Amino acid sequence: MPWTSSVVIVALAALLGSGPAAAQPNPKAAWEALDAGRLQDAADRFDDLVYRMPRDPMTHLGAGIAAHRLGRVPKARAALEEALRLAPDLTPAMVLLGDILAREGDLLGAIAHYERLLALEPDDAVAVERLDRWRTEQALHEQFRQSASPNFTVLFEGPAEEALAQRALELLETAFWRIGGALGVYPAGAITLVLYTGQQFQDVTRSPAWAAGLFDGRIRIPVRGALENEEEFARVLAHEFTHALVYSIAPRRVPHWLHEGLATVFERDDMTWSRTQVQETGRILPLGALEGSFRGLSADDLKLGYAVSGLATEALLAQAGAPSVVALLQDLANGEDFRAAFAHRILIPFDEFAATWWR
Ligand SMILES: [Zn+2]
Incomplete structure (x- = not known):
C-alpha cells in the first residue's frame, strides 16, 4: 500500500533530521511575527516552541503575549503563570498578568503581581500609579454590598443604594436581551456593575468629569441621583x-x-439625538479621525464624535446586516487587519464606506 511507505519516509526523515518536523526551533521568527502584528502566525509559532522547549520561560511569555493580543484570555493567563513559575523574576510576565487579572476583576491577584514587580523595579512610575489605583479600588469594594441577577452582579455602597442596585439589574437584563437579540450574540459569563458616588468614580477610574459611565472589564457608573432620571x-x-x-x-x-x-x-430606541447633534453643528467628523480614543476631542467635537459614530454604525448595520458586523468584530479578535476584514465582511472598501455612509 503506497501510503504506508510515504508514512515511513516521513517518519524516517524526521528521525534523520531532514524532514519539516525536525526544523530547528526559531524563536526569532516568532517574536518578529508578534512585532509585525501577525498575531495568529506568532501564536502558532510560540505554541510550537512551547512544545519543543517546555522549560524555556521566554517561549511561554511569547505565547502569553500572543494569546492576550488575540483576546484568548484564559490561555494568556495560563502561559504567563507558567513563564513565572519557570522564571519568578520575569517582570514583563508580571506586568501583563497583573493587568489581565485586574481586567478580570481579580484585584488581589493583580496587586500581588505588581507588588512583586515593584520590589524588583521600584522606579516604574506607571506600575506605582496602577498599584495605587487598584489598592484604592480594593479598599473601597471591600466595604461594598453585592446583589445578582442571572447575567449580572452589582456592587454598591450601602442600604441607601439597594433600590437603585435592584433597578440597575432589571434594566441591564432588559438591555441584555434587547441588544444581544439585535446582534444575535450574548456575552458569556456574568458581567459586574459597580455603582459609585461621583467622587469614588473619579478616584477609581480617573475618568474625566463628563464621563457618565465606563467599561473596563466591569461596568462602572457614578450614581448622581440616577433614579430621578431613569431614562438617562x-x-x-x-x-x-x-x-x-x-x-x-x-x-x-x-x-x-x-x-x-x-x-x-x-443606548436608545432611535437615533434622534445623534441626528440632532449633526444638524445643529452642520458638519460631520471623518471616521478616520475617530479611530482612537475620544479623549483628545474638544467639548464640541466630543458630542459630535458620538453622534457621527452612531450614525455611521447605523448605516453600517443597515447596509451589511448585524451578522456581518459581528463577523467583522470576530475577524478583528482573530488578529485580522481591519481594512481587509472590512472589505471581506461588508463587501465594500472601508475608505469608500467612510466617504459615502452619510449620504
Ligand atoms: Zn462609550
Whole structure:
C-alpha cells in the first residue's frame, strides 16, 4: 500500500533530521511575527516552541503575549503563570498578568503581581500609579454590598443604594436581551456593575468629569441621583452593556468609532439625538479621525464624535446586516487587519464606506 511507505519516509526523515518536523526551533521568527502584528502566525509559532522547549520561560511569555493580543484570555493567563513559575523574576510576565487579572476583576491577584514587580523595579512610575489605583479600588469594594441577577452582579455602597442596585439589574437584563437579540450574540459569563458616588468614580477610574459611565472589564457608573432620571440611567446602562458585549466578542483592536457607534445605536430606541447633534453643528467628523480614543476631542467635537459614530454604525448595520458586523468584530479578535476584514465582511472598501455612509 503506497501510503504506508510515504508514512515511513516521513517518519524516517524526521528521525534523520531532514524532514519539516525536525526544523530547528526559531524563536526569532516568532517574536518578529508578534512585532509585525501577525498575531495568529506568532501564536502558532510560540505554541510550537512551547512544545519543543517546555522549560524555556521566554517561549511561554511569547505565547502569553500572543494569546492576550488575540483576546484568548484564559490561555494568556495560563502561559504567563507558567513563564513565572519557570522564571519568578520575569517582570514583563508580571506586568501583563497583573493587568489581565485586574481586567478580570481579580484585584488581589493583580496587586500581588505588581507588588512583586515593584520590589524588583521600584522606579516604574506607571506600575506605582496602577498599584495605587487598584489598592484604592480594593479598599473601597471591600466595604461594598453585592446583589445578582442571572447575567449580572452589582456592587454598591450601602442600604441607601439597594433600590437603585435592584433597578440597575432589571434594566441591564432588559438591555441584555434587547441588544444581544439585535446582534444575535450574548456575552458569556456574568458581567459586574459597580455603582459609585461621583467622587469614588473619579478616584477609581480617573475618568474625566463628563464621563457618565465606563467599561473596563466591569461596568462602572457614578450614581448622581440616577433614579430621578431613569431614562438617562437606562441609557447609560445600555451604552456600557454594549461596550461589554463588544469586548466579549473582540477584546482588542476595534476602532473607537465602531465601539462607541454600537453603544450609541443601542443606548436608545432611535437615533434622534445623534441626528440632532449633526444638524445643529452642520458638519460631520471623518471616521478616520475617530479611530482612537475620544479623549483628545474638544467639548464640541466630543458630542459630535458620538453622534457621527452612531450614525455611521447605523448605516453600517443597515447596509451589511448585524451578522456581518459581528463577523467583522470576530475577524478583528482573530488578529485580522481591519481594512481587509472590512472589505471581506461588508463587501465594500472601508475608505469608500467612510466617504459615502452619510449620504
Ligand atoms: Zn462609550
